[in-house]
Amino acid sequence: MDHVNIFIKAIFIENMIFAYFLGMCSYLAISKTVKSAVGLGMAVIFVLAVSVPVCYVLEKYLLKPGALTWLSEDFATVDLSFLSFIMFIATIASIVQLVEMVVEKYTPALYATLGIFLPLIAVNCSILGGALFMQEREYSTLSEATVFGLGSGVGWALAIVALAAIREKIRYSNIPAPLRGLGITFILTGLMAIGFMSFMGITL
Template identity: 70%
Template sequence: MEHIELFFKSIFIDNMVFATFLGMCSYLAVSKKVSTAVGLGAAVIFVMAITVPFNWLLDQYILRDGALAWLGPEYASYDLSFLSFILFIATIATMVQLVEIIVEKFSPSLYNSLGIFLPLIAVNCAILGGSLFMQSREIPSLGLAFNYGVSSGIGWFLAILAIAAIREKIRYSNVPAPLRGLGITFIITGLMAIGFMSFGGMLTGGDEAAQESQREAKVEIKKEEAPKNLISENTKEINQ
């Protein structure tokens, strides 16, 4: 249940583009064609699926305070969290180079269409944001970290795929001259963000129901304890 909840929340509610506005440069620049958007989105999913769990391992066993205890008790007091940015970026850059080699080998046309934006995945703030959010939210297990990386990548993929499809169709629309290009794209992005926010009520309804049931249980316990408290108070008065 926890995996499913994290999966859908990362895609719809905590979407990298619509909730935190990360990765906007690639989102706007490479969303003119659906085919290009699909290729870049797939590359982002692949990179995030590898870097987020790998960076989770780095955080758990090297970076955080006391993470080096497995080397011996003399290392238990070490705190290397100040190296988080450096190591996270190094991991991301390595994976991006791997993706670039694979795309160039198996799909030269996609490699040429992505152009400079493929190596720029290394500085895509959505990729680094996934690892930093994983660290700040203290995701407890490697499986959940992998889940979060994949689902965050899918959320970014859906965002760029949707805007690319809309921008292909909007070429044939009579858009006012001042809004053509990025103007209408920003407006559509805002409307899409509002649409994605509507999923919040659907996916958090179970949490609210659970909280309400907990409140009702506490009220029932207090009602049961009230007569006991009155009896104990009356007993004390009689003894006095």
């Protein structure tokens, strides 16, 4: 039940976009079509689902105070937590590079559509946010961290695909000229965030 709770909360209650507004740059830029939004969403799901548990392992067995006791009791007082940021960023960058190579090889059209925003997943604040939230919440097992990473990715993908679907539909709407483009997109994002706030009443 704990895993279901973590997964549902990561998607709806603690959504990276609508609760914390993390990863907004690529969210706004790539949400023009559903096809590109789905592609980026799948990439973010993969990166979060892999990077968060990897960062959990690094945190548990390398970085936090006393983590090196598995090597020797002499390292019980060693604290490498000051390296968390650089280790997490290096891990995320490596995984993103792998995703970029796979997308370029097997779906070049999607690679061309995503453009610069695919490698920029490495500096997408929602990815680093997932790793730091995992660290802050001190999940007790690797499976909990993995479920949280997966749920966070699904929540981010759900947000961008939903916005892309709405933006495709409103192309045929009579939107006032000053609001066309990013103006109406910001309004839609705010309204969707208010809608997602209703999920805060869920108790599992």
